[in-house]
Amino acid sequence: MRRRITALLDNRLKNRAATVSMTLQEKYSVIFILLVLSSIGVSAARAQSGRPAASNDWAQWGGPDRNFKSASTGLAASWPPAGPRKLWSRDLGEGFSGIAVQGGRLFTMYRRGEQDVVIALAAATGKTLWEYGYDAPFSKEYDMSNGPGPHATPLVAGEMVFAVGATGKLHCLDKATGRMIWSHDLIKEYGGTVRVNGYSCSPLAYKNTIIMMVGGAGHALMAFDQKTGSVVWAKNDFKNSTSSPILINVDGQEQLVAFMFGEIVGINPGSGDLLWSHAHETDFGLNTSTPVWGDDNLLFMSSGYNGGSRVLKISRSGDKTIVKEVWFHRLMRVHFGTCIRVGDYVYASSGDFGPAPFTAINVKTGKIAWRDRSFARASFVFADGRFIIVDEDGHLMLATPTSEGLKIDSRVELLKNLSWTAPSIAGTTLYLRDRKTIVALDLQAN
Known part of the structure; x- marks a missing residue:
C-alpha cells in the first residue's frame, strides 16, 4: 500500500511540475498523503520492533509503560456495596504471576505439582484456550x-509469549x-543467581530481543x-535480585x-554495555520493587530489609551519563508491590x-506527606484519576490521592486467599488473582 501511495504522489507531483503551481487544496492533499505515509511507517516500525503494542492492552509487567498506569477512561467513580459487576471467576492454581492481557486473551502462570504452567484464557x-506445562522441580x-x-x-510481543518460572x-x-518455539534454563545454562524464593524477574522487550536479568x-x-x-x-558481573527492569x-x-543485588544500573539495551551504576544495598540483596522513572529525569527506588528509598537525577553530558543522588533515607521501605x-x-x-x-512521598524532597494505615500491604494500578488497590487480605478498593491523605471511594472484600499479585486493567475490565483464583470485573461507569 505504501508503494502505491508513493507512486501516485510522485506522478502527481511530476505532472504538476510541468504546469502551474499547486492549488491550496492540492497542497493539503499532498500533506495528507505524507501524513498517511508517516503513519504507515510508524505502524510498521512498531510491528517490526517486537515490543508490546501501545494500547489498552496490558501485555507485560506493569502495563504498556511498565509503570502500572493505564490510559483507560470511563471508569465508575464509585462502586455499589457488593463491588463492581463480576464478569467471571474461576479456580486457577497456586501462583503469584501477573496477568498479561492482549488481543482478547489473558496469559499468566501457575504451579501444578512439580510443573510450572503457562496458560492462555479467553478474556x-x-x-482455557491452551496450556503449556513443563517440569520445574525445586532443588x-x-x-x-x-x-x-x-x-x-x-x-506478549508480536505473535509470541515469553514466560519464565520460579x-x-x-x-x-x-x-x-x-x-514451544525455544527455551533456555537461565540457571543451569548460564549459572544465573539462585534466589532462595525463586526467580521473579519479568521479561522486557527491546526491538527484536527480550532482555532478562540473570546474574553472574x-x-x-x-x-x-525473540524468534530464535x-x-x-x-x-x-552483578548478582541478580528479584526486581524487573x-x-x-x-x-x-x-x-x-x-x-x-546491591546496586541499580543503567545499561545500553542494544549492546549490554554498562552506562552507570549506583550502590543500593539491602539485607540478602532483596531489591524487589520496580524502579519509577519521571519525565524530570528523577529515578525513584525503594527496598525493604534495611534498604530504604533514594532518588537519583540522571542526565547526559556529551557521551556520558551523569548520576547524582538527590536524597536517601529509610523512612520508606517498599518490600514488594x-x-x-x-x-x-x-x-x-x-x-x-x-x-x-x-x-x-515527595519524590523531589523525600518528605513523607502522609501514611494510611486502614488496610494491609497492597498492590495497585492508576487509571482514570484513581487508584485501584488490592491488599494482601483480598480487599479491593477505589481511592483518590489528595494532599491530605487517601480518600477511599469504595471498598469491598473480594478475594479469599493471599493476594500478592498486582492488578491488570484493559479498557474497562479489571483482572485480579489471589494465590488460587482469578476474576474479571467490569469497572465501566453506568
Missing part, C-alpha cells in the same frame, strides 16, 4: 514456604497455540533474539534500568514485616 469468559537451594510461585509475569526456565511460546560473571543481563532464542549479548529515556538516549508516581509524589505500601502503611 471474555475465562475459558534444596530453594525455600518456597511463602508459596511455590511462579512469580514473573508473561510478556526455577529460571525461560520459554518462548506461540501466542495462538502455546506451541559476564552475564548479569542477557538479550535473546540465540544470545544477542550477555554482559556485566524498565526502559527509560535519558535526554534522548534509551537506557535499561535494572535493580540488581507496586510503586506509582503521580505528579510530584510516589505512592506505595511501606514496610518489611508487620504493618505496611500506604505512603505518599
Whole structure:
C-alpha cells in the first residue's frame, strides 16, 4: 500500500511540475498523503520492533509503560456495596504471576505439582484456550514456604509469549497455540543467581530481543533474539535480585534500568554495555520493587530489609551519563508491590514485616506527606484519576490521592486467599488473582 501511495504522489507531483503551481487544496492533499505515509511507517516500525503494542492492552509487567498506569477512561467513580459487576471467576492454581492481557486473551502462570504452567484464557469468559506445562522441580537451594510461585509475569510481543518460572526456565511460546518455539534454563545454562524464593524477574522487550536479568560473571543481563532464542549479548558481573527492569529515556538516549543485588544500573539495551551504576544495598540483596522513572529525569527506588528509598537525577553530558543522588533515607521501605508516581509524589505500601502503611512521598524532597494505615500491604494500578488497590487480605478498593491523605471511594472484600499479585486493567475490565483464583470485573461507569 505504501508503494502505491508513493507512486501516485510522485506522478502527481511530476505532472504538476510541468504546469502551474499547486492549488491550496492540492497542497493539503499532498500533506495528507505524507501524513498517511508517516503513519504507515510508524505502524510498521512498531510491528517490526517486537515490543508490546501501545494500547489498552496490558501485555507485560506493569502495563504498556511498565509503570502500572493505564490510559483507560470511563471508569465508575464509585462502586455499589457488593463491588463492581463480576464478569467471571474461576479456580486457577497456586501462583503469584501477573496477568498479561492482549488481543482478547489473558496469559499468566501457575504451579501444578512439580510443573510450572503457562496458560492462555479467553478474556471474555475465562475459558482455557491452551496450556503449556513443563517440569520445574525445586532443588534444596530453594525455600518456597511463602508459596511455590511462579512469580514473573508473561510478556506478549508480536505473535509470541515469553514466560519464565520460579526455577529460571525461560520459554518462548506461540501466542495462538502455546506451541514451544525455544527455551533456555537461565540457571543451569548460564549459572544465573539462585534466589532462595525463586526467580521473579519479568521479561522486557527491546526491538527484536527480550532482555532478562540473570546474574553472574559476564552475564548479569542477557538479550535473546525473540524468534530464535540465540544470545544477542550477555554482559556485566552483578548478582541478580528479584526486581524487573524498565526502559527509560535519558535526554534522548534509551537506557535499561535494572535493580540488581546491591546496586541499580543503567545499561545500553542494544549492546549490554554498562552506562552507570549506583550502590543500593539491602539485607540478602532483596531489591524487589520496580524502579519509577519521571519525565524530570528523577529515578525513584525503594527496598525493604534495611534498604530504604533514594532518588537519583540522571542526565547526559556529551557521551556520558551523569548520576547524582538527590536524597536517601529509610523512612520508606517498599518490600514488594507496586510503586506509582503521580505528579510530584510516589505512592506505595511501606514496610518489611508487620504493618505496611500506604505512603505518599515527595519524590523531589523525600518528605513523607502522609501514611494510611486502614488496610494491609497492597498492590495497585492508576487509571482514570484513581487508584485501584488490592491488599494482601483480598480487599479491593477505589481511592483518590489528595494532599491530605487517601480518600477511599469504595471498598469491598473480594478475594479469599493471599493476594500478592498486582492488578491488570484493559479498557474497562479489571483482572485480579489471589494465590488460587482469578476474576474479571467490569469497572465501566453506568
